[in-house]
Amino acid sequence: MQISRTASLRHPALWIALLCAVEVLALASVYQFAVPLECHETGFNLACRGLRSLAARALAMMAAGLLLVWAWPGPVARFLAAGDAARTGLRWPLLHGLGVLLLLAPAVATLLPGAALDIRAAFAPVAVVLAAGALAAALGALFWLAPAAEWWRLLSHDRYAPLAILAAAALVPDLANLVLPLWESPILVRMTFDAVQAYLALSSGAVVSDPAGYVIGLEGFTVHIARQCSGVEGVALVSTFVLFYGALFRRDLHLWRYALTVLPAAIAASWTLNIVRIGVLIQLGASVSPELAVNGFHSYAGWLFFTLLALGVIGVVHALPWLHRTARAGATVPLSRDVSAALTLPLAVMLILTVLQHAFFPHPEIGYPLKAIAMALALAVFWRVWRSFDWKVDGVALAAGCAVGFGWLLFDRSGEGDAGLSLLLSQMTAASLYSWIAFRILGTVLLVPLIEEAFFRGFLLGRLDMRAGTPSLIAILGSSLLFGLLHGRWVAGTVAGLVFALVYLRRRSLPDAVQSHVAANLVVAIGAAATGDWQRI
Template identity: 45%
Template sequence: MTMAALVVAELLLVILTYQVMASIECRQTEIEAACRALRSMTARGLAVMTVMALYFWLRPAAYRALADRAIAAPGHQVWMLFHLTGLVLIFLPLPLFGTAEISRAFTPTLVLLTSGGLLTALGAVFWVTPLAAWRDWMRNDSYLLPLALFIGFLVPDLADLMRPLWEWSTLSSLTFFLVFLVLTLTGFDVGVHPPTYEIGVEGFWVQIASQCSGVEGIALITIFMGFYAALMRPDLRQKRFWLILVPLAVLASWLFNILRIAILIIIGVRVSPEHALNGFHSYAGWLMFTALALLIVLIAHRAQWLHRSPLPQHSATTLRQDTLAAKIVPFIVMMLSGVFVSAFWPDPAAGYPVRALLMALALLVFLPAIRALWSRPSLESLAVGLAVGVLWIVTAPSQELPATDAPSLFWITTRLLGTILLVPLIEELFFRGYLLRRLHRDTLVWTILAVAISSLLFGLMHDRFLAGTLAGVAFGLLYLRRAETSDAIAAHIVANATIALAALLTAKWALI
C-alpha cells in the first residue's frame, strides 16, 4: 500500500508539473505524434492506478498475501536508487530547458521522460519485493492483476476503437441537441450549425467531434464495471449487473458527457477560451469520468440486490486511526486538488479556497491518527522555522514580487489558513513523517541520501526550487534530531506564518 500511495503522489506531481506548470504544446514540438503519445500517459497512468486501487480494495486476501511476501522478502535497496534516479530524470527537463522552452526542446525531453518513467516503474516494482516473489504471488492469483493493469493501460486505445459509435447519426444528433438544450436552459443565447455539429455562445464556438463524444467515459465505465464483475463473480448476480446496472451506468456516462461539454463552453465564454480548450478539455474529462466510474462501482458494491450474500459492515474508525494513511492520503488529496483547480480556473491561485476546503476535509478525516502522532515541539523547531521564513523573504527575487491590489477577504483568509496550517501539516506528514522516515537507515550514507532525496522532492513542490530544497533540508535535520514529526510541522508552520505576515503587510502575494 505504501509504495502504491507513493507512486500515486509522484504521478500527480508529474501531472501538475507537465500539464500545469510547464505544459507541453504538441504543435510546437518536432515530433507531434510522439508528443501526443506521451501526453496520453496521463490518462493511462490514471486508469492503471484506478484498476490497482480497485483490485486491492476488492481482494483484501491477495493484498495481505503480497504484503506478507514484501515483509518476508523485501526488495534490495538498489531498486530504491533506480526509482529515485528515474524521478530525477523525469523532472530534469525543467532546470535544463525551463518551462517556457520545454516544447522546443522536446526530443531530449522525450528521452529523459521515457527513460525516467521506465526506471521509476521498475524501481518501484522491485523495491517492494524481488521478481521471484512477484512471480509466485501472481501465479497463485492467476495473473489477474497484471492482466487488469495491461487493460487499464490500453483504455485510451480502447476508447479510440469505440469512436465509430459516434457515427451513429441518431446518437450524435441527440447529443448535439441536448448540449444546446442545457445551454439554453441556463440562459445563454446559443448559435448552432447542425451539419458540422458546431455550437457557439457569444462568439465562442466548438465542434462536438468524435473526441467529444464521450466514448472515453463509456470505455472507462465498461472496463471498470467488467473488472468489478470479474473480481466479484462468485457473489455477484451477473444478470442483474449486466442487464440493469451496466446500461444505466453507460447512460449516466453519456449524460455526464453532455454536461461536461456544456461546462466547457461556459468556461470558454465566462472564463477563458484558451483555458477551456487547453486546460479543462485536456485532462479534466479523464478525471471526471474516472471519478464517475469509481462512484458507480462503489454503488454496485454497496447494493445488496446485486449480491447473493449479505454485505459486510464497514467501519471508518480503523481508517481514521491509521497513521500511515494519515501521512499519505492528505498529500494525495492536496495534489488532486491542484489538478482539479487547474482544470476549472485559468489562474489556479483564484481557486485556492476550494483547495483549502479539500485539504481541511482530508485532515479532519485523519484527525485521530494525527493526534496520535503529535507531541510537544521543541523550542529549536520554532527558531529554525523563523530562520527559514526570514531567509525565504530576504532571498525572494524582487522583480517577481510586484505589489498588487489585495484580493477578497475570503480569499486572503483561506490562503492564510492553507499556507500557515494546512500545507505544513500535509507536507511534513508526507515528506518527513513518511518519506524521510522510510528512507532513513542507521548509517551516515543513508541518512544523507534520505535527507537529500526527501528535500529535493520537497523543493519540486515550490516555484523556487533551490530555496524549497534548502528549507526541506532544515526541516529534515530537525526531524532527525528527535525523530518527531511535530518538530518539522512546527518549524514549517512558523516559517510559513512569517512569510504570510510579510505578504499580508506588503501585499506581495507571490511570496506565498
C-alpha cells in the same frame, strides 16, 4: 488475511500509491497547461502520443489495482506484509525520485527564465529522457512496494488473472481510440449537442450552437468538439471497468441482473458526466479563461473524472446485496427490501431516461412524462423501504428548503428560458399541455427530491465519510459538489446540496433532507408557473 480500515490507512503502501497518483496528475498538468505539447508539431506524432498516453494508462492501472484489492484481500494482504518485511534501504525510492526528476527536466528547461529549449524542435532527445524517466519512476515505485518475487506471486494468483486485468487496464486508452468513430453517429451527436445546449441554456442563457460543425458555446467563446472530446472515451473506460468487476466477481454476481442494470446505468452516468464537463469548460472559457477551457478539453482531467466515476459505480454495485448471490452479512435480501438498492437504483433509472429523452424527442423535456412514470415505478419497487423511515414534518427542514428555492429563483440568470421548448409547448392541445405540466410538477416536486436525496445524502454522504461519528468536511463537500454537477447551475446546485446535507446531518434523517428538497422545488415550481418558464425546473 484481512487489513482493518485503520491499519490500511496507516499502511506505507497506501502512501506510496498516493504519492505516485499525485505525481502522475502533477506531471500531466505540467505538460498540459504549463508546457502545452501538440504531438503533430513534433515530427514524431506516434511516439509523442504514446508518451502522452502513459498518464492515462497509469490512472487506469491504479484503478484496476483497487479492484484487485476488493477481489482478493487475502493475497493482497500477504503481498503487503512481504513488502513491509523487505522494504529496506533507499535504492528504490531514489530510483523512483530520479525518474520523476527526468520526467520534469524538459518542462523545467522550457520554463526557466532565458531557457532556450523548444520541446517540439528537439523532441527526439526529449523523448529519450521522458521514456527513461517513466521507466525509472515505474520500476522504482513497483519495487519500493514489494520485491519482484512478491509481485510475481501476486500477479500469478488465480491463473494469472491479476496480470491479465492490469494488462487490459493498460490498454484502455487504445480501446478508447478504437471506439472514437462512434462519435460520428448522428444519434450520438444529436443527443450530446442537445444535452449540452440544454445545460448551457439552463445555466448561462443564450447559446451559440452549430451541431453540423460540432461547434457550441456562449457569446464570445465557442469550441469545436472533436472526437477526443466527445465523451466516447469515458463511456469506454467506465464500461471496461464494469466488465472487469463482472469478470472478477462472476461467481458471486447474478450476472443477468448485473448486465441488464449496471452497464446501462454506468453508460448513462458517464454520458451525463461528459455533458457537465463540456458545459463547465465552456462556461469557464466564456467567463474566466479561454486558454484554461481549451486546454481543459484536451487534458487528463476527463480521464481522472471518468476513472473516479467507474470506481464509484463499482462501489455502489459492491454494496448492493441484490446483485450478489450471497449477501455480505446474513441471508440474501430481496430487491424490494434492499436498502442500498433503494438508495441508488432510482437515480440510475432517472439518468437512463434522461438519455432516452434526448434520443427520441424533438426537445428532451417534451418526454418528461415518460421520465416521471419511470421514476415513480422505480420508487414504487422499494415501497417497503420508504415506509420504514420516520416521515415527520420538520419546520427547520421546510424553512431551509424554502430559502434554497427563493435563492435559486433570485440568482437565476438564464434569461428568457428555452425558446424551443416554449414553442413546442405552445403547439400542444390544452389537455396535452395540462397533462405535461402535471407530470412536470409531480416529478420535480415529489419524485426527484426523494431520488436525489436517497442517493446523495442517504447513500453517497455516508460512503464518502471515512470517520465514525461526525462526518468529514470532505464527505460533505464532495457529495454536495457532485450533486451540484448534476444540475445545470453547478455553483447554485452545490450550495443547495450543502444546505440539504446539513439538514440531513442535523438529525441523521433522510426524510428531513427529502422534505427540505421538496420545499425548495415547490418554490421554484411556483416561480416557473408564474412566469411560464418551465425550463426553470
